[in-house]
Amino acid sequence: MSIVFKAPARLEADEIKKIRPEFDRLAASGLDVVLDFARTEAIDGSGVGAIVFTFKRLSASGRRLTIRNISGQPLQLLNEADLLRTLSREPSVSLFSGALQRLGLRKTFHAASASARTTAPASDAAVAMSGVERKKGAA
Numbered sequence: 001m002s003i004v005f006k007a008p009a010r011l012e013a014d015e016i017k018k019i020r021p022e023f024d025r026l027a028a029s030g031l032d033v034v035l036d037f038a039r040t041e042a043i044d045g046s047g048v049g050a051i052v053f054t055f056k057r058l059s060a061s062g063r064r065l066t067i068r069n070i071s072g073q074p075l076q077l078l079n080e081a082d083l084l085r086t087l088s089r090e091p092s093v094s095l096f097s098g099a100l101q102r103l104g105l106r107k108t109f110h111a112a113s114a115s116a117r118t119t120a121p122a123s124d125a126a127v128a129m130s131g132v133e134r135k136k137g138a139a
Helices: 013-028 045-060 072-080 083-089 093-102 106-115
Strands: 002-006 032-036 065-068 126-129 132-135
Touching (some): 002 013, 032 045, 045 065, 045 083
Antiparallel strands (some): 126 132
């Protein structure tokens, strides 16, 4: 069973401050989480950080994060950072760290890592791009 979160039009610093409790609630829900980006037009480093932090918390308890209906600038940014491939194929701290370093967000990531250590393998992580779900190990 999954809980769906419809991301706002702008997943940027000001909006993240407002919805951070919602991301905490999602991570603590005990369910897999689907982030629906159908109406999201823009994302910045704060949005990326919220996704990564939520992903790590979910993976630590054997749950998965699925990103659905992503396009435009958010898709471009997450592709450039190699996060979509990372989430779908090999979610690991070193890959996230490298991707976030390319975005200039490494310090933010390490702060989040310290408070959400992954203790279980994240083999169930999946990312849905344009409605087609890709799971770890899928081509």
